Amino acid sequence: MFIIGELINGMYQNIGKAIQEKNKSIVQKCALEQLQAGADALDVNCGPASKDQVSDIQWLVESIQEVTDKPIALDSSKPKVIESGLKVTKNKAIINSTTADPEKLSILIPLAKKYNAKLIGLTISAKGIPQTKDQRLELAATIVASCAEQEFPIEELYLDPIVLPVNVAQAQMRDILESIREFKIISEPSPKTIMGLSNVSQGTSVRSLVNRTFLTMAVAYGLDGAILDPKDKDLVDAAITAELILNKQIYCDSYLDAYRKR
Amino acid sequence: MVMLEKWSGVVSVVNIGATKLEGGSRSKVIKIGGQATLPFLFSEGAIPYKPVVAFEVWDSAPPEWPEELVKSLADVLGDPLAWAQKCVQEFKAELICLRLQGAHPDLGNKSVEQEVKLIEQLLKKVDVPLIILGCGDDAKDNLVLPACCEAAKGECCLVGDAAQDNYKTLTAAVLADGHNIIAESPIDINIAKQLNILISDMGLPLERIVINPTIGALGYGLEYAYSIMERARLAALSGDKTVASPFICFVGQEAWRVKEAKASSKEFPAWGPEAERGVIWEAMTATALIQAGADILVMRHPKAIEKVNKYIDELIKG
Numbered sequence: 294m295f296i297i298g299e300l301i302n303g304m305y306q307n308i309g310k311a312i313q314e315k316n317k318s319i320v321q322k323c324a325l326e327q328l329q330a331g332a333d334a335l336d337v338n339c340g341p342a343s344k345d346q347v348s349d350i351q352w353l354v355e356s357i358q359e360v361t362d363k364p365i366a367l368d369s370s371k372p373k374v375i376e377s378g379l380k381v382t383k384n385k386a387i388i389n390s391t392t393a394d395p396e397k398l399s400i401l402i403p404l405a406k407k408y409n410a411k412l413i414g415l416t417i418s419a420k421g422i423p424q425t426k427d428q429r430l431e432l433a434a435t436i437v438a439s440c441a442e443q444e445f446p447i448e449e450l451y452l453d454p455i456v457l458p459v460n461v462a463q464a465q466m467r468d469i470l471e472s473i474r475e476f477k478i479i480s481e482p483s484p485k486t487i488m489g490l491s492n493v494s495q496g497t498s499v500r501s502l503v504n505r506t507f508l509t510m511a512v513a514y515g516l517d518g519a520i521l522d523p524k525d526k527d528l529v530d531a532a533i534t535a536e537l538i539l540n541k542q543i544y545c546d547s548y549l550d551a552y553r554k555r
Numbered sequence: 556m557v558m559l560e561k562w563s564g565v566v567s568v569v570n571i572g573a574t575k576l577e578g579g580s581r582s583k584v585i586k587i588g589g590q591a592t593l594p595f596l597f598s599e600g601a602i603p604y605k606p607v608v609a610f611e612v613w614d615s616a617p618p619e620w621p622e623e624l625v626k627s628l629a630d631v632l633g634d635p636l637a638w639a640q641k642c643v644q645e646f647k648a649e650l651i652c653l654r655l656q657g658a659h660p661d662l663g664n665k666s667v668e669q670e671v672k673l674i675e676q677l678l679k680k681v682d683v684p685l686i687i688l689g690c691g692d693d694a695k696d697n698l699v700l701p702a703c704c705e706a707a708k709g710e711c712c713l714v715g716d717a718a719q720d721n722y723k724t725l726t727a728a729v730l731a732d733g734h735n736i737i738a739e740s741p742i743d744i745n746i747a748k749q750l751n752i753l754i755s756d757m758g759l760p761l762e763r764i765v766i767n768p769t770i771g772a773l774g775y776g777l778e779y780a781y782s783i784m785e786r787a788r789l790a791a792l793s794g795d796k797t798v799a800s801p802f803i804c805f806v807g808q809e810a811w812r813v814k815e816a817k818a819s820s821k822e823f824p825a826w827g828p829e830a831e832r833g834v835i836w837e838a839m840t841a842t843a844l845i846q847a848g849a850d851i852l853v854m855r856h857p858k859a860i861e862k863v864n865k866y867i868d869e870l871i872k873g
Contacts, residue, residue, distance in 0.1 A: 545746070551797050
């Protein structure tokens with residue numbers, strides 16, 4: 294499981310404040326804590342508090358790179374902000390994200406190629422969030438086709454089926470899970486799959502349990518990665534165990550520690 | 556077109572022996588591991604070092620070796636220094652595996668001091684890297700091996716075996732005196748992984764562990780060992796560092812105890828002369844394990860070793 298830690302986001306009070314005050318140590322501490330807990334990469338989002346996202350994302354990336362070489366996911370809906378972040382990332386970056394809209398695809402795929410970055414593609418378009426599995430698949434196919442046309446390696450593409458809160462779109466949950474499996478058969482080699490997990494539990498009273506259960510089910514459908522709170526130990530333990538059950542790692546009594554030490 | 560696999564992991568490189576430059580007195584360092592692909596798929600990834608045969612030498616005359624095996628070394632059995640020298644000088648051994656069997660309470664009960672003295676003398680007599688094995692009695696090994704580790708301090712030996720229920724004393728000794736450790740598991744991949752984690756948790760880097768997966772001879776469970784080794788290697792190449800250790804296989808020990816290797820031709824005329832049979836059995840067991848990914852083969856009969864070395868040389872040409 295490719296785990297992207299979601300906690301460096303200006304939407305959170307501590308990070309928002311750290312961005313405003315340019316307090317590196319808070320960001321660096323948050324980065325290291327997530328990596329220690331099992332994250333493979335770190336999502337970076339300036340959030341609404343940032344007045345100048347183009348420069349703030351560079352400050353965030355540079356602060357994090359002082360303490361780790363792990364990949365950074367540049368999280369913004371604005372290509373300008375993403376490109377600004379790409380300019381200063383030293384290691385392999387992840388673009389989070391493009392939609393299936395042609396104007397986004399025509400800017401972000403070339404950027405991903407130029408900077409040798411991975412790309413997250415949301416199955417969403419200007420028309421809105423898809424309501425069925427077929428709509429998700431159609432948008433996924435649009436993204437894959439565009440990557441193929443522009444000769445972007447499909448193995449570097451992560452498709453996100455767009456997770457909706459269970460208390461809003463309960464009827465869609467099965468479709469979302471099935472999309473994960475079907476995305477993988479769109480092309481050969483397969484695109485990878487990822488989800489922004491925490492949205493599933495938005496507004497529920499037992500967030501951690503909902504996250505954990507949904508993630509476990511998604512892993513069984515073939516999910517390759519997730520953007521989540523790695524400091525939720527039960528959540529990461531569940532993901533590791535789900536992959537163990539799928540024979541993706543060799544069992545031993547210390548398999549949880551072994552996974553985190555990789 | 557052949558599909559090539561892309562692997563993300565690599566087997567750890569373990570250095571056995573230290574030259575003067577590294578603080579030891581060996582004439583060369585034996586490097587094992589480092590494979591970035593499955594055995595001998597040269598077009599798929601790097602295979603930087605070849606498998607190596609270690610000649611097994613005992614501290615005392617082995618009481619139960621079959622006649623054919625005894626014949627091949629008759630002039631030196633019972634004299635470990637002469638035995639080791641013969642291996643190096645006559646058979647061009649690159650690596651000696653000294654088994655301190657005589658320390659066993661039931662097989663001579665040699666003292667710690669006697670074994671330490673043997674190690675000191677052996678280090679002077681031969682200049683190839685050493686593997687040092689205990690006698691198999693945990694209590695005695697926990698006295699003998701730490702003392703031998705200290706006597707060979709700086710020589711970067713490979714010392715064993717550590718097992719899941721007895722690894723702490725040996726790990727501490729190996730760590731203190733700069734050696735490598737053999738981690739033994741009973742043909743069990745889960746225990747092999749767990750033991751590697753337990754040992755590395757004590758501070759010994761994974762790069763100083765060699766796995767003894769426990770093998771069976773040809774016809775006696777070889778394929779179980781083969782599948783365990785293959786599974787570990789596949790996981791290692793996929794990025795699991797906790798099982799990315801090179802393998803040591805005790806080929807001679809297993810091959811020479813099976814009936815097919817040691818029974819006389821009088822007993823089984825159809826099986827052919829025992830002068831050849833045991834050698835073939837040991838060599839065949841070794842070559843199969845080389846295909847499974849063995850890095851060190853501990854062997855006994857000089858003729859079997861000669862055959863296996865030829866086989867390795869042929870294979871490594873690519």
